[in-house]
Amino acid sequence: MKHNILFLILLTILGLLISPACQRPVAMKEVGDEAVELFRQYISIDTSNPPGDVSQAAEFYRAVFEKEGIPVELFWTDRSTGRVNVLARLKGSGKKRPLMMLNHMDVVPVDRSGWLVDPFAGIIKDGYIYGRGALDMKNNGIAQLMTMVQLKRNNIKLDREVVFLAVADEETSGEPGALWISKNIWADINAEYVLDEGGFGTQFFFTNDDCLIFSVGVAEKKSIRLGLTTAGTAGHGSMPPKENANFIMSQALAKVAAYKTPVHITPPVAEMIKRIGELADTPYNNALKRNTISLTVLKGYVGDPPKTNVIPDHTEAVLDCRLLPDQDEDEFVAELKKVINDPRVKIEFIQKPPKSNASPYDTELFKVIEQETKKVYPESVTLPHLVIYGTDSRIFRRKGATCYGFFPGLVSMEEYRTIHGNNERIREESFRNAVKIYYHVVKSFCEQKYR
Numbered sequence: 489m490k491h492n493i494l495f496l497i498l499l500t501i502l503g504l505l506i507s508p509a510c511q512r513p514v515a516m517k518e519v520g521d522e523a524v525e526l527f528r529q530y531i532s533i534d535t536s537n538p539p540g541d542v543s544q545a546a547e548f549y550r551a552v553f554e555k556e557g558i559p560v561e562l563f564w565t566d567r568s569t570g571r572v573n574v575l576a577r578l579k580g581s582g583k584k585r586p587l588m589m590l591n592h593m594d595v596v597p598v599d600r601s602g603w604l605v606d607p608f609a610g611i612i613k614d615g616y617i618y619g620r621g622a623l624d625m626k627n628n629g630i631a632q633l634m635t636m637v638q639l640k641r642n643n644i645k646l647d648r649e650v651v652f653l654a655v656a657d658e659e660t661s662g663e664p665g666a667l668w669i670s671k672n673i674w675a676d677i678n679a680e681y682v683l684d685e686g687g688f689g690t691q692f693f694f695t696n697d698d699c700l701i702f703s704v705g706v707a708e709k710k711s712i713r714l715g716l717t718t719a720g721t722a723g724h725g726s727m728p729p730k731e732n733a734n735f736i737m738s739q740a741l742a743k744v745a746a747y748k749t750p751v752h753i754t755p756p757v758a759e760m761i762k763r764i765g766e767l768a769d770t771p772y773n774n775a776l777k778r779n780t781i782s783l784t785v786l787k788g789y790v791g792d793p794p795k796t797n798v799i800p801d802h803t804e805a806v807l808d809c810r811l812l813p814d815q816d817e818d819e820f821v822a823e824l825k826k827v828i829n830d831p832r833v834k835i836e837f838i839q840k841p842p843k844s845n846a847s848p849y850d851t852e853l854f855k856v857i858e859q860e861t862k863k864v865y866p867e868s869v870t871l872p873h874l875v876i877y878g879t880d881s882r883i884f885r886r887k888g889a890t891c892y893g894f895f896p897g898l899v900s901m902e903e904y905r906t907i908h909g910n911n912e913r914i915r916e917e918s919f920r921n922a923v924k925i926y927y928h929v930v931k932s933f934c935e936q937k938y939r
């Protein structure tokens with residue numbers, strides 16, 4: 489009898505050793521430490537755009553994937569300027585279409601004089617991980633990387649293939665990055681779902697109270713740039729002509745500044761209000777409800793440095809307009825022309841985006857995101873959300889994929905403002921939790937179900 493028990497114990501141990509299904513999952517604490525270390529290394533690679541060279545970042549990813557035995561490919565789109573995209577894949581049974589995790593490797597440049605720490609050193613200070621890209625979006629990149637690594641190490645059998653795509657040039661045109669992939673590789677990937685940037689966990693952001701809200705981007709505003717020009721008579725400042733291009737332009741711009749675009753509640757924003765009540769009166773929430781106009785460029789002078797006694801013969805201005813997803817661009821320009829009401833002001837498109845779609849949010853993936861986030865943050869509310877800036881998701885929405893902007897980490901308004909600003913940082917605890925939730929979302933959604 490005693491021998492039988494010993495034999496059984498031995499068999500069980502042997503079974504545990506040889507059966508991959510029984511492999512011990514990697515402990516979350518260890519994964520968190522590893523994620524933080526990789527995050528610091530990744531932040532330390534300067535991928536500022538311009539110039540936008542991401543070759544070292546791509547090699548960083550390639551090295552991790554190769555070490556883990558995960559198939560990875562690099563797609564160079566311009567070797568001379570370091571434009572390259574990284575694609576890694578964990579095959580599924582083919583029963584369901586793939587899920588793609590998308591991130592961009594480039595970051596916006598820094599003004600070092602405004603930073604407390606070196607922005608490219610992955611410095612940890614007072615519970616924060618600092619660095620350009622800490623929130624946009626090297627954080628997502630590492631959460632996605634760790635998701636791949638854990639799926640592989642834990643030998644998770646998948647019904648959906650899980651694809652990791654890191655791209656170049658999101659901060660500029662997207663041409664050698666996501667656009668190139670959509671034109672050349674997408675047919676082979678054909679993901680049903682895409683997880684991208686465009687959502688965070690926040691408090692005092694959408695509402696005036698501390699309600700913990702995880703927003704998931706399901707649509708985004710369209711970004712158009714309008715060039716305005718006025719013409720007048722050049723001359724000496726001592727003898728003003730009848731028509732001064734700068735005066736004509738400033739009168740037109742004063743009318744634009746005074747113009748309040750009408751409030752229009754789109755379906756994702758209606759859903760937000762339904763779930764959390766009226767939105768707080770903030771610049772962010774204002775941008776959720778209407779088309780916005782920002783004057784970003786104004787140039788009306790001669791010489792460099794500008795000659796202060798010369799009247800220029802023309803003036804240029806650029807308006808950065810962010811339109812609600814269902815707003816027609818031409819109608820918007822017609823409306824603006826009416827506001828300016830001056831034929832001397834010429835308006836033309838500098839940038840005009842193609843149509844942008846919204847993704848549905850009554851999906852199984854949305855539910856999984858909600859459930860897995862609640863496991864770590866039980867008091868939280870998950871919301872579909874209209875992203876007020878542009879992301880690469882627009883490219884894959886046009887290809888028919890359901891795209892969600894998602895990062896399950898807590899970010900305060902103060903931290904949010906560091907995106908594209910100084911001292912960009914994420915709370916280390918938020919990052920660790922996000923890595924954990926990200927993995928569980930992808931695992932539960934893509935794993936083989938035996939039911």
Ligand SMILES: [Zn+2]
Pocket residue numbers: 592624625658685
């Ligand atoms: Zn970004």
